[in-house]
Amino acid sequence: MKIIGIACSPRKNKTSAAAVKEALAAARSTVPGVKTQLIEMAKLDVKGCIACGKCMKKLQCTHKDDFMKVIVPALSDEDLAGVIIGSPVYFQNMTWLAKILFDRAVMLRRNGFMLRDKVAGAISVGHSRNGGQELTLQAMHAAMLCQDMIVVSDGRPSAHLGGTLVNANNSIDGDEFGLATARGVGARVAEVAAKLHA
DSSP states (O other): OOEEEOOOOOTSSSHHHHHHHHHHHHHHHHTTTEEEEEEEEEGGGOOOOOOOOSSSSSOOOOOSIIIIIHHHHHHHHHHEEEEEEEEEEETOOOOOHHHHHHHHHHHHTTTOOOOOEEEEEEEEEEETTTHHHHHHHHHHHHHHHTTTTEEOSTTTTTSSSSSEEEEESOOTTTTHHHHHHHHHHHHHHHHHHHHHHO
């Protein structure tokens, strides 16, 4: 069983990636033997969807970029059971890289709903406690539901929409509440995935 984490910040190795790493570590500690992989969109050469329709019947695209070389193989892996997406808040919403991820993933929907029944969790990092994280999570959830994924929260005790962290001086280290929600997302994705994909 495999869980993929995708950080959608345009800045490499920053707080969104750190939050997703926390979630993946929690997934591994919750379900022994689970394999995890972190993908940072900032490290990839990806282009936006141009609605050309080339992916209507096959996993193919006009763009011959890292989305096709890295993201599609990861998301179409037969061992994939869960996905955790992390995005910073940009004007009360997900980043352009997160939007590219969801837009281009239409090919997985068009070719047999390949993400159907995969467990999905979302994490968002803002510059204040109420900095748009929940709106960002809702936007990501909407895209996940369009793929017929099973969307989970950060689980008990808070069981909110997902991971909500605060970036203070380019770090999430002091945000104990936020880190707990990120870990909760990872644990919950792993826990539900283990029940569904055992």
